Amino acid sequence: xxxxxxxxxxxxxxxxxxxxxxxxxxxxxxxxxxxxxxxxxxxxxxxxxxxxxxxxxxxxxxxxxxxxxxxxxxxxxxxxxxxxxxxxxxxxxxxxxxxxxxxxxxxxxxxxxxxxxxxxxxxxxxxxxxxxxxxxxxxxxxxxxxxxxxxxxxxxxxxxxxxxxxxxxxxxxxxxxxxxxxxxxxxxxxxxxxxxxxxxxxxxxxxxxxxxxxxxxxxxxxxxxxxxxxxxxxxxxxxxxxxxxxxxxxxxxxxxxxxxxxxxxxxxxxxxxxxxxxxxxxxxxxxxxxxxxxxxxxxxxxxxxxxxxxxxxxxxxxxxxxxxxxxxxxxxxxxxxxxxxxxxxxxxxxxxxxxxxxxxxxxxxxxxxxxxxxxxxxxxxxxxxxxxxxxxxxxxxxxxxxxxxxxxxxxxxxxxxxxxxxxxxxxxxxxxxxxxxxxxxxxxxxxxxxxxxxxxxxxxxxxxxxxxxxxxxxxxxxxxxxxxxxxxxxxxxxxxxxxxxxxxxxxxxxxxxxxxxxxxxxxxxxxxxxxxxxxxxxxxxxxxxxxxxxxxxxxxxxxxxxxxxxxxxxxxxxxxxxxxxxxxxxxxxxxxxxxxxxxxxxxxxxxxxxxxxxxxxxxxxxxxxxxxx
Amino acid sequence: xxxxxxxxxxxxxxxxxxxxxxxxxxxxxxxxxxxxxxxxxxxxxxxxxxxxxxxxxxxxxxxxxxxxxxxxxxxxxxxxxxxxxxxxxxxxxxxxxxxxxxxxxxxxxxxxxxxxxxxxxxxxxxxxxxxxx
Numbered sequence: 001x002x003x004x005x006x007x008x009x010x011x012x013x014x015x016x017x018x019x020x021x022x023x024x025x026x027x028x029x030x031x032x033x034x035x036x037x038x039x040x041x042x043x044x045x046x047x048x049x050x051x052x053x054x055x056x057x058x059x060x061x062x063x064x065x066x067x068x069x070x071x072x073x074x075x076x077x078x079x080x081x082x083x084x085x086x087x088x089x090x091x092x093x094x095x096x097x098x099x100x101x102x103x104x105x106x107x108x109x110x111x112x113x114x115x116x117x118x119x120x121x122x123x124x125x126x127x128x129x130x131x132x133x134x135x136x137x138x139x140x141x142x143x144x145x146x147x148x149x150x151x152x153x154x155x156x157x158x159x160x161x162x163x164x165x166x167x168x169x170x171x172x173x174x175x176x177x178x179x180x181x182x183x184x185x186x187x188x189x190x191x192x193x194x195x196x197x198x199x200x201x202x203x204x205x206x207x208x209x210x211x212x213x214x215x216x217x218x219x220x221x222x223x224x225x226x227x228x229x230x231x232x233x234x235x236x237x238x239x240x241x242x243x244x245x246x247x248x249x250x251x252x253x254x255x256x257x258x259x260x261x262x263x264x265x266x267x268x269x270x271x272x273x274x275x276x277x278x279x280x281x282x283x284x285x286x287x288x289x290x291x292x293x294x295x296x297x298x299x300x301x302x303x304x305x306x307x308x309x310x311x312x313x314x315x316x317x318x319x320x321x322x323x324x325x326x327x328x329x330x331x332x333x334x335x336x337x338x339x340x341x342x343x344x345x346x347x348x349x350x351x352x353x354x355x356x357x358x359x360x361x362x363x364x365x366x367x368x369x370x371x372x373x374x375x376x377x378x379x380x381x382x383x384x385x386x387x388x389x390x391x392x393x394x395x396x397x398x399x400x401x402x403x404x405x406x407x408x409x410x411x412x413x414x415x416x417x418x419x420x421x422x423x424x425x426x427x428x429x430x431x432x433x434x435x436x437x438x439x440x441x442x443x444x445x446x447x448x449x450x451x452x453x454x455x456x457x458x459x460x461x462x463x464x465x466x467x468x469x470x471x472x473x474x475x476x477x478x479x480x481x482x483x484x485x486x487x488x489x490x491x492x493x494x495x496x497x498x499x500x501x502x503x504x505x506x507x508x509x510x511x512x513x514x515x516x517x518x519x520x521x522x523x524x525x526x527x528x529x530x531x532x533x534x535x536x537x538x539x540x541x542x543x544x545x546x547x548x549x550x551x552x553x554x555x556x557x558x559x560x561x562x563x564x565x566x567x568x569x570x571x572x573x574x575x576x577x578x579x580x581x582x583x584x585x586x587x588x589x590x591x592x593x594x595x596x597x598x599x600x601x602x603x604x605x606x607x608x609x610x611x612x613x614x615x616x617x618x619x620x621x622x623x624x625x626x627x628x629x
Numbered sequence: 630x631x632x633x634x635x636x637x638x639x640x641x642x643x644x645x646x647x648x649x650x651x652x653x654x655x656x657x658x659x660x661x662x663x664x665x666x667x668x669x670x671x672x673x674x675x676x677x678x679x680x681x682x683x684x685x686x687x688x689x690x691x692x693x694x695x696x697x698x699x700x701x702x703x704x705x706x707x708x709x710x711x712x713x714x715x716x717x718x719x720x721x722x723x724x725x726x727x728x729x730x731x732x733x734x735x736x737x738x739x740x741x742x743x744x745x746x747x748x749x750x751x752x753x754x755x756x757x758x759x760x761x762x
Contacts, residue, residue, distance in 0.1 A: 368725045369746060373648035376749030380651060444655055453651070456644050463644075488730065495729035495745070518730050519701075 009034045010124060013053035015044030015070060016086065017062045021109070025057060028116045041065030045073055053081060055124050057107075060087040060098060068101035072144065075102030082123045086111070099131040100140035175315060182319030185213035190326040199334040203235035206302075206327050211237045214320070216304040221327070222251065222259050223292075223300035231259050231300055238305075258289035262301040266291050268317045268324075288312050290321050292328040302327060345574070370463040377453035377460075384450050386424040387433065389415050393426065480604065482513040482627035483521065485548045485559060492525045493546070498533065502542045508549035514557050514624040516604040521624075524597045528561040528620050531594070535565025535618060551623055556606070559622045567614035576610065634760060635659045635676065637683040639669035639707065640723060641692035645746060649687070656753050665693035666707040673711060685760055686711055687744075689723045690731055701728075705735055712739045719759045 013036040014025040022037045029035050036051055038044035041062050048056060056074055060067030071083050085098035088109035095106045105123050107116075131137060189209040196202040207219040218238035222231035232250040251257045253264055262269045268290045287305040291298050302324045393416035396409055403409055420426070433441060486507040493503050514521075529544065536542045543564040551558040568576060576594050598608050605625040612618040636653055640646040641664045653660045661676070661683070663669040669688065676682050690704035700706070704722055711718055720740045724732035732743035741759045744752060 369642060369645070372642070372725075372746035373644045373749075375747055376648040376652050376752075379750060380655065449651065452647070456648050459644055491730050491733065519728060522728075522730060 010054040011036055011051055012055045012057065012120065013038065013044065013048055013051065014057045014086075015039075015041065015047075015062075015067070016057070016059040018059070021059065021086070021111075024111060024113075025116075028111070028113055029120060032117065033120070041067070041070040044070050045077070048074055048081075049077060052078070055120065056081060056083045057086050057120075058083060058103070060085050060089060060094070068097065068140065069144070069147070071098070071102040082126075082128070084120075084123050093136065095129075096131060096133060096136040097140055099129060100136040101144075104128045175313075179315040179319065182214070182315055183322070186319045186323045186326075189213050189323050193327060193330050196330065197334050197337045199331065199338065200235075202327075202330055202334050206323075206330075207235045207237040210302070210304065210320075210323060214304070214316075216306050218287075218303075218305040220303045221292075221300065222263075222303065223331070224253070224263065224298070225250070229253055231263060234300075258287055259301045259303055262289035262291045262303075263298050266293060266298055268321055270312050270317065286312060288317065288320065290317075290324040292324055292331065294328045294332040299328060299331060367464050370460050372460075373456050374460050377456045381450055381453050383429070384445055384453075386419055386429045387445050389419055390424070390426045390429045391433075392416070393419075394430070480515055480517050483516055483518055484513055485511060485557060485624075488518065488522060489525060489546050489548065489559070492522050492529065496526060496529060498529065498544065502536075503544045503546065506545065506547040506549075511548055511550065511557060513627040514604075515627040516606075516624060517600075520600045521604070524600050524622065525559075525561070527594070527597050528622070531620075532561055532563035532565060532618070535563050535567075539565060553623070555626050556623045557626055559624070561620045561622070562617065563619075564617045567616055568610070568612040568618055569614055570612075573610060573612060633659070634685070635661070635681060635683045636756070637661055637663065637669060637672055637676070637686040639663045639666065639672075639687070639692070639704075640689035641665055642689070645689075645723075649749060649752065652749050652752055653756070656756075658756070665697065666695050666703040667693065667697055669707055670695065670710060673714070677714070682715070683718070685719050685721070685756065687721045687723060687756075688740075690728065690735065691725070701731070705731075705738060708735060708738055708740060721755060721759060 010033050012025070012029055012033045014022050015038045016022050016025075017039050019039070022039070026035045026037070033054075036047055036053055038047045042065055044056070044058065045065075047053075058067045058070050058074075062070075067085060067087070071085065074081065074083055082104040083102060084105040084107055085095075085103040086107050086109055087094060087098070090108075098106050105119075105127065106129065107119055112119075189206065192209040193202055193206050196205055203221045203223075207221055210216060211219045216238075218236075220236040221234050223234045224230070225232050229252065230250045231253055251259050254260045255264065258269045258271075258273070261273065268288060270288050271286055287303060289301045289303045292300045292302060302320070304320065389412070392412050396404060396412060396416075399409070404413070416426075419429075433444065436444070486505070489505060489507075493505070525546075529546075532544050536544070541564050543562075545560065545562040547560040547562065549558060550556075577598060594608075601608050601622055601624065606623045608623070609621045610618065611621075636658050638646060638650055638653070638660055639662070640649070643664070646662050646664065650660050650662055661672055663672045666688075669686070673683060673686070688704045688707055691701045692699070692703045694700040694703035694706050695710070708720055708722065711720065716739075720735075722732050722735040722740045722743045723746050724735075724743050725746055729743070729745065732740075732745075735743060742755055744755055
């Protein structure tokens with residue numbers, strides 16, 4: 001659009017979608033008129049209203065709004081302004097149709113430059129062509145109505161489309177709001193569970209929170225077991241229906257359940273993914289299973305079910321997967337914490353016993369030594385008592401009969417009878433005494449000897465009772481050396497006097513030597529074997545297996561001490577390493593205690609682990625480093 | 630019957646030493662005791678020089694060694710010296726219940742037998758086996 005306000009010359013508006021036409025009109029008229037241009041019908045009407053031209057030239061064939069329609073519109077807006085049609089249309093009656101639409105004149109294209117200025121001037125001067133045949137006007141009106149109707153249809157269609165779009169937008173908005181609500185619910189679940197570091201509590205809180213926040217009556221969490229072949233229901237809400245079966249606590253990791261599929265395929269599984277008969281089993285429930293993934297590992301699945309056939313939307317899946325991801329991370333954290341706690345406990349255990357373990361070993365050694373004289377003394381005292389009594393009994397036989405009635409004599413006679421009954425027969429007891437000189441007899445039997453032996457027992461016992469002092473004594477010197485485990489174990493078993501029918505040894509052919517202190521290590525096995533024997537006391541089946549073989553971990557040998565004893569309850573398994581504290585004093589002389597065993601093995605660079613099943617037996621595994629060179 | 634059998638008993642634990650001495654004395658043996666490897670060697674040499682050598686030595690393993698220092702191998706040290714002086718001397722070593730491996734080492738070095746302390750009932754049987762093979 002170009003406008004020129006510099007002159008009061010008459011204004012001519014040229015509406016044509018062909019720029020060359022406008023340019024030609026401008027050239028031909030601009031010396032006498034102010035020429036305005038518009039390049040389509042709507043613009044033409046707009047410019048005309050604003051500039052109030054003295055004459056309008058309009059091309060009849062333009063897109064959208066035709067020249068006819070522009071003329072009609074302009075005629076009603078400014079009835080006195082002459083409108084002249086410009087057209088290359090040579091079809092019959094185009095002039096009549098132009099006049100019918102409201103044009104005042106008609107000029108055929110191409111424009112005749114010689115006559116154009118005059119022709120325009122003529123129209124400006126008031127020249128009006130008349131439509132002789134009114135039927136053209138009628139025909140035009142009909143065309144116009146048809147065009148209008150078409151426009152209305154178009155508009156209506158557009159409106160309908162708009163309405164549809166609106167509706168779509170509304171739906172999207174609703175979905176977005178619902179998604180936002182789901183996300184908020186998910187966030188609340190996450191907030192609830194992220195702080196929980198105890199695995200069992202975490203799982204239970206999660207199923208409760210998911211059920212509450214998302215409104216699922218049935219929620220379950222399955223975690224893979226050690227084998228990875230089964231997903232075990234670890235927490236559930238809404239009863240056993242979570243599984244679609246009663247009492248089932250685990251499902252196989254395969255394609256037959258949604259849980260199995262979610263774990264196997266690492267993606268959310270909805271009923272659409274599952275064979276109808278396999279998924280719902282005819283129940284009016286809609287379920288979904290979402291994998292729990294930590295890093296690149298699937299650890300289980302979260303499963304939800306709602307009553308009723310309502311399908312799950314993408315946003316449900318997305319929101320729940322966010323919860324599942326958060327849950328997986330939390331489970332990972334809880335497990336990590338458990339591992340950390342275990343590692344911490346191990347560390348604490350190592351530190352706690354570092355100072356006392358070897359001292360304990362030393363103390364046990366001392367107990368053994370201090371107790372050594374006791375059996376000999378006891379035996380001698382018994383023998384001496386028997387000898388004195390039988391000597392008295394022998395004398396009784398040679399005293400006058402009346403004296404035998406004396407209560408003292410009767411008491412002695414009864415004592416001798418009792419001795420005989422106990423198996424101390426006179427001949428055997430007095431053998432070696434007969435025919436000896438008195439001097440020799442004195443050396444063999446004396447009251448002072450009896451009291452000396454009693455003193456030996458008393459002192460030994462006192463030394464053992466004083467073992468507490470020895471506990472803080474100097475640690476025994478350790479001498480690590482390459483050791484043959486089969487030799488060590490055979491010697492240990494032999495020295496402990498374990499019956500052959502109970503003990504069984506299994507040694508790998510290619511078993512390397514291990515590095516360790518012979519005495520200390522021997523004590524470890526004495527202790528473990530002693531524990532095993534104690535665990536099997538009173539058991540019908542007593543089997544002790546010592547199994548030495550290269551460990552899976554390179555550079556280590558493992559010795560399993562396996563018994564068929566009573567087993568250790570799971571809740572006590574962690575505490576056995578604390579036995580030194582809980583049973584202090586009661587175990588004196590019976591062994592090192594497991595803490596000291598663990599400490600000794602730790603010092604050698606190895607470790608001890610335990611597995612146990614109540615009523616079946618216990619296995620202690622001692623890992624020891626292979627001797628280098 | 631055992632009157633002429635002279636036994637050297639070496640152990641640094643007085644109670645163990647006395648108890649075993651009593652058991653041997655009652656059985657009629659002639660017993661001399663020492664409480665360290667050094668004292669044991671001195672007694673051995675004195676008896677040999679007096680023309681009344683021991684017929685048997687019973688040695689503890691863990692006690693003061695020839696220099697008087699506490700050592701788990703003092704008995705083995707004394708064993709070597711005694712066997713150097715008298716290759717035919719029967720020797721029994723004493724061991725704690727948890728040191729049987731060390732006693733086996735003594736057997737390898739020439740001891741005739743070992744006795745786990747606290748099993749004195751077996752002592753006389755073992756002594757008789759060793760001196761009357």
